[in-house]
Amino acid sequence: MxxxxxxxxxxxxxxxxxxxxxxxxxxxxxxPSADAEIISYGLPIQAPVTPISPSGCPTPAVITxxxxxxxxxxxxxxxxxxxxxxxAPTVSVxxxxxxxxxxxxxxxxxxxxxxxxxxxxQSLPDDQxxxxxxxxxxxxxxxxxCRALGVDVPTSSSxxxxxxxLKQNVTDKALSTAGISPGQxxxxxxxxxxxxxxxxxxVAAGTTVGAIESNTDVILGGGTQLLTVAAxxxxxxxxxxxxxxxxxxxxxxxxxxxxxxxxLNLDLIVTNPExxxxxxxxxxxxxxxxxxxxxxxxxxGALALIAEADRLNEVIPAVQHVLNRIEQQQSHExxxxxxxxxxx
Amino acid sequence: MxxxxxxxxxxxxxxxxxxxxxxxxxxxxxxPSADAEIISYGLPIQAPVTPISPSGCPTPAVITxxxxxxxxxxxxxxxxxxxxxxxAPTVSVxxxxxxxxxxxxxxxxxxxxxxxxxxxxQSLPDDQxxxxxxxxxxxxxxxxxCRALGVDVPTSSSxxxxxxxLKQNVTDKALSTAGISPGQxxxxxxxxxxxxxxxxxxVAAGTTVGAIESNTDVILGGGTQLLTVAAxxxxxxxxxxxxxxxxxxxxxxxxxxxxxxxxLNLDLIVTNPExxxxxxxxxxxxxxxxxxxxxxxxxxGALALIAEADRLNEVIPAVQHVLNRIEQQQSHExxxxxxxxxxx
Numbered sequence: 001m002x003x004x005x006x007x008x009x010x011x012x013x014x015x016x017x018x019x020x021x022x023x024x025x026x027x028x029x030x031x032p033s034a035d036a037e038i039i040s041y042g043l044p045i046q047a048p049v050t051p052i053s054p055s056g057c058p059t060p061a062v063i064t065x066x067x068x069x070x071x072x073x074x075x076x077x078x079x080x081x082x083x084x085x086x087x088a089p090t091v092s093v094x095x096x097x098x099x100x101x102x103x104x105x106x107x108x109x110x111x112x113x114x115x116x117x118x119x120x121x122q123s124l125p126d127d128q129x130x131x132x133x134x135x136x137x138x139x140x141x142x143x144x145x146c147r148a149l150g151v152d153v154p155t156s157s158s159x160x161x162x163x164x165x166l167k168q169n170v171t172d173k174a175l176s177t178a179g180i181s182p183g184q185x186x187x188x189x190x191x192x193x194x195x196x197x198x199x200x201x202x203v204a205a206g207t208t209v210g211a212i213e214s215n216t217d218v219i220l221g222g223g224t225q226l227l228t229v230a231a232x233x234x235x236x237x238x239x240x241x242x243x244x245x246x247x248x249x250x251x252x253x254x255x256x257x258x259x260x261x262x263x264l265n266l267d268l269i270v271t272n273p274e275x276x277x278x279x280x281x282x283x284x285x286x287x288x289x290x291x292x293x294x295x296x297x298x299x300x301g302a303l304a305l306i307a308e309a310d311r312l313n314e315v316i317p318a319v320q321h322v323l324n325r326i327e328q329q330q331s332h333e334x335x336x337x338x339x340x341x342x343x344x
Numbered sequence: 345m346x347x348x349x350x351x352x353x354x355x356x357x358x359x360x361x362x363x364x365x366x367x368x369x370x371x372x373x374x375x376p377s378a379d380a381e382i383i384s385y386g387l388p389i390q391a392p393v394t395p396i397s398p399s400g401c402p403t404p405a406v407i408t409x410x411x412x413x414x415x416x417x418x419x420x421x422x423x424x425x426x427x428x429x430x431x432a433p434t435v436s437v438x439x440x441x442x443x444x445x446x447x448x449x450x451x452x453x454x455x456x457x458x459x460x461x462x463x464x465x466q467s468l469p470d471d472q473x474x475x476x477x478x479x480x481x482x483x484x485x486x487x488x489x490c491r492a493l494g495v496d497v498p499t500s501s502s503x504x505x506x507x508x509x510l511k512q513n514v515t516d517k518a519l520s521t522a523g524i525s526p527g528q529x530x531x532x533x534x535x536x537x538x539x540x541x542x543x544x545x546x547v548a549a550g551t552t553v554g555a556i557e558s559n560t561d562v563i564l565g566g567g568t569q570l571l572t573v574a575a576x577x578x579x580x581x582x583x584x585x586x587x588x589x590x591x592x593x594x595x596x597x598x599x600x601x602x603x604x605x606x607x608l609n610l611d612l613i614v615t616n617p618e619x620x621x622x623x624x625x626x627x628x629x630x631x632x633x634x635x636x637x638x639x640x641x642x643x644x645g646a647l648a649l650i651a652e653a654d655r656l657n658e659v660i661p662a663v664q665h666v667l668n669r670i671e672q673q674q675s676h677e678x679x680x681x682x683x684x685x686x687x688x
Contacts, residue, residue, distance in 0.1 A: 042469060046467050123431055
């Protein structure tokens, strides 16, 4: 089993209110690089951030890593426009960081990226893969792409209060700059991404199409962005069944998840790791039950794998082991609030 | 346990007689990319070559991969100047392909590469790592660097008849172009590599120094080039004990291995996988016992790991499993002779 993490950035994350400004705005650009290192090595090794919230809620990359330490899946990270160096090994498909979607053509090379990623997906030897993502600001760009395609996908958030109106305004501006009306790029996924998307969507959708074409089963491990990837794949004319695996926290945050999955011909797996159960001391993980983070960095996919192995009860101790390791190595000044490092 | 493969290229490999010319000379530049894919995925996924000799002797990357499938070590590949794309995930330290060492400054950025790799080595969280290499032409550039340092390291070859006189002539020319006499760059490893080396030596030596400095045990898994890495590390002023793990085929090819290891303060592990034993059907692997290939792509290090786990007897069936997979997926026209793809 291979988990593929598609890691990249969009300047959309720097919009006031979508993310923090100034010094922290610079730091959030490190989050995908840090997530890649955490899943690769068990802790950040060169990235100057540990994405952990003020209340101590860790990035979902910690959960994906913890599960990897228990069930040992292969890992391949694709550089889909990282803006900061990473010590994690990455596959190159020629991606650059995405620009703010309120500007013209935020992903000018989206068609080439999609094609390169499709070739990579076709070349994978695996019977089954999980695809996850890490990109701050990614739910906002996903919303814009869905509007360009004319599809309805529930928009989640990594913080309890979802600034949906701001996201709507930003995507209004994106479609206006692109000079398109909702649905105008239906059946034209590459152009939708080029006009209003981000490089992670191009790479994740291309990889999924290529993998499906070469008879690899694909589990999309995530929420809003992976549903958007599914929509892009369908609008690329690929109709084979696939799976969406997400967390119970994501499922609880949105309405219409079942209907969306059905409309996109996706089997749906929702896994509840019980971080909020009253009889379990989940430590900082209990923040997930309070609506923080919810999903990302392949967490829902990794949870589906360990649940399939009937070892879901090992997740909490495995995560605590990873968190202890990170705590030992990182001084407090290196941490950065999680809510600052991911788009709401 | 983590195995780090340092993968790169030098134009030195294209010298007439050191390697094949024309179409095949272009193909050999794919070998490190193919080796990286084989160890990452179990077969080449995008590289257009399968490095297998006319007699069917597979690249040592196949053995490293086979051992990985049995004992499951972590893998990190560093791009130390790959000249062709690879579908394998790689860590970037800013390397470019090396130029022909008969030209001026074949690795102009060697000091920066060494420093970047040292930082990477320092950041690794592992208690112990194995470092291997894949670079066609690498024994010739290693010889030149040893002469610049003024150290004596036995020079092996991946083919039964070692063209030592040619290597001597090429390194004569390299030192002459650099305007240096043997030993002139003693205690100056970065300048030795910049003047007459290759990018893999810079990255492997820097990574080793950084790892040792942060209390990670280092096993240098290989032959001539890894002995040269040890010499570079000693000439960088790092005296802590380390280990060289190599194959019995490499050990049989050279004289003075024990003395060199002692001089460089290295523990020596020589592992014999018994590919040539008369009571075992090792198939194409028996070519190793005939003096083909011998070592490379971390093979000696991986053999030490599986021998330590007392599972050396699993290597031959594991390799045959990998070879069957490659045979099924690759058409004959995609294969390229191994002796054409690696410097003698």
